[in-house]
Amino acid sequence: MQPIIPFSNINWSEAIDSLNQKGFALFSDVVSPEVCHALIEMYDTPEAYRSVIDMKRYNFGLGEYKYFSYPLPAVIDQLRSGLYPYLALVANDWMRKLGIPVHYPETLNAFLELCHQKEQHRPTPLILKYEEGDFNTLHQDLYGEVYFPFQAVLFLTDSEKDYKGGEFVMTEQRPRMQSKAIVLRPTQGQMLVFTTNFRPVLGTKGYCRTAIRHGVSEVLAGQRYNVGIIFHDAK
Ligand SMILES: O=C(O)CCC(=O)C(=O)O
Ligand SMILES: [Fe+2]
Numbered sequence: 001m002q003p004i005i006p007f008s009n010i011n012w013s014e015a016i017d018s019l020n021q022k023g024f025a026l027f028s029d030v031v032s033p034e035v036c037h038a039l040i041e042m043y044d045t046p047e048a049y050r051s052v053i054d055m056k057r058y059n060f061g062l063g064e065y066k067y068f069s070y071p072l073p074a075v076i077d078q079l080r081s082g083l084y085p086y087l088a089l090v091a092n093d094w095m096r097k098l099g100i101p102v103h104y105p106e107t108l109n110a111f112l113e114l115c116h117q118k119e120q121h122r123p124t125p126l127i128l129k130y131e132e133g134d135f136n137t138l139h140q141d142l143y144g145e146v147y148f149p150f151q152a153v154l155f156l157t158d159s160e161k162d163y164k165g166g167e168f169v170m171t172e173q174r175p176r177m178q179s180k181a182i183v184l185r186p187t188q189g190q191m192l193v194f195t196t197n198f199r200p201v202l203g204t205k206g207y208c209r210t211a212i213r214h215g216v217s218e219v220l221a222g223q224r225y226n227v228g229i230i231f232h233d234a235k
Pocket of ligand 2 (some may be wrong): 139140141214228
């Protein structure tokens with residue numbers, strides 16, 4: 001299972017512009033439909049996962065997701081470690097703009113070492129399965145003191161053919177303002193990179209923190225599967 005995207009071929013200046021202006025960037029043809037099918041099939045292989053979450057039980061919405069165990073499936077591992085160095089450059093620029101004294105190291109391994117120093121050892125990449133009526137409430141995926149400000153979602157199902165509803169939703173909240181909603185409908189093989197916690201937005205008094213939350217609207221019919229790629233390990 002290989003990603004079909006060579007990271008060095010991506011138009012990074014376009015992607016970085018999108019991250020800076022909108023807080024997210026969409027990449028197409030990241031994996032083939034065959035890789036998507038193989039990941040969906042792996043949903044029923046219990047050995048691949050460290051835990052299974054019934055979203056209703058925790059009031060996270062309705063549906064189920066599973067956290068992968070280490071070692072991660074090769075395709076997820078490659079996407080995570082391949083994306084990290086590019087995103088770390090943007091992450092460091094954001095921290096500088098916001099005056100936050102945090103520096104993200106150049107490689108994913110060095111960043112995971114920082115997680116381990118804070119007792120964050122557990123893998124966070126996950127696969128989510130939504131059926132008719134399922135949804136994911138607006139949230140942030142922070143699992144401890146150390147976090148990476150970007151995460152990715154790999155869309156495994158076809159948003160035209162496989163399901164109805166199930167939009168990817170983000171809200172942005174600037175200090176003392178109402179939230180803005182962003183609704184996206186990426187499809188099979190696409191990957192969305194978005195803000196995990198907050199992003200810098202230039203206001204009249206310089207950059208301010210705009211908090212981002214994400215979730216999934218109700219699936220009205222069919223089945224929707226996604227893989228979430230979070231960079232930090234969890235406590
Ligand atoms: O199913 C989705 O599109 C979103 C999943 C999610 O919340 C995540 O990957 O962090
Ligand atoms: Fe999430």
